[in-house]
Amino acid sequence: MTFTTLNYLALTHDSSLTGILKQYSTAISPRILDLGCGVGTHTLSLANVFTNAELLGIDISSSNITAALKTVADNRQYNIKFVETDYLTLNDSGFDIIHAESVLHLITADDADLYQKISNDLNKNGILAVTMPYDCIYNRLLITARQLLKILRNPLLDKCILKIASWLHPEIDIAVLRDRIPYMYIIPQRLYSKRLQNLFDKKYNLKVIYSEKCQHASLAKPRHKIILFQKN
Structure with missing residues (x-):
């Protein structure tokens, strides 16, 4: 995995994704993985919404993790942990929510390995919440x-x-x-499409429960969608 999280893009979509996620998650004290947490801004946003959650933020950038620790330093009431690691080597699972804000399309990895790990890491009825460019x-x-x-x-x-x-x-x-x-x-490694949606549903037991186009923030950025998948 060879990406650095695009925090400036994440900030464009994060508040809307977190709010939508709150409407669909039924877990009382969810375990949440913030995949590609960047400087921790949207990790803290998740903590503010899911106040009883156990949050794990991961990123491959040591400078991002250092900044993330500073971001949440004054919010010790929340159960937040940050780890510098590649997602594909993360030895953890049992998440109720995997939050991937403008990240999934940037991960350089075999698609099958990435998708299978996401499915394996989610609990039954768990939610994968992503924003990513779509095929257009x-x-x-x-x-x-x-x-x-x-x-x-x-x-x-x-x-x-x-x-x-x-x-x-x-x-x-x-x-x-x-x-x-x-x-x-930076070139996206994958785009959201009907084909990807069908693949997630039929092979990885991840069914779309919400999909919406994001407001296009800049001509220089890809057009994104918010998508929520639920594990069957």
Whole structure:
């Protein structure tokens, strides 16, 4: 697994995903895995909603885990733990909720191994809550553009991207936009589609119980959907 969580994108979708998840989860004291927890912002959001939960946030970035510990430092009333690890090597299971905010499509792994582990790690009636890009013409074109940008990448191109980004998003600090430039070259490993939905249902016992398109936050980002799967 070779991704760094895109926290700026996660913040766009997190509050709506957490609120929707609350409506569908029936566990009184759920065990929640925050897969690709980043700096812990949405882990804390989950804790604020599921106040009796046991939360485990994992990320492959040591700097993210360090930041996540600081994020929740003043909220010791919650049962939150953070671990720096690759999800595929995580030796834990029995989760009522697996929360994957703008992460599932970025994990570099064999699809079958990833999907089977998710299914194995969920309790019966457990919920996989994700936001991820879906298969559409816009996203296909954006992926093609990113593949081309990745081939052509150089310092001058980075400067051009930064200039365009500052024009599109004058409300965002230039330093923050500069930090986001590498994300423009990241290619999604998978897209949500009818085929993926059927595969989850028939092979991995994960049935869609909720699906909704997210508000498109930026022309430079893929169009996302919120999807909730429940394990049969």
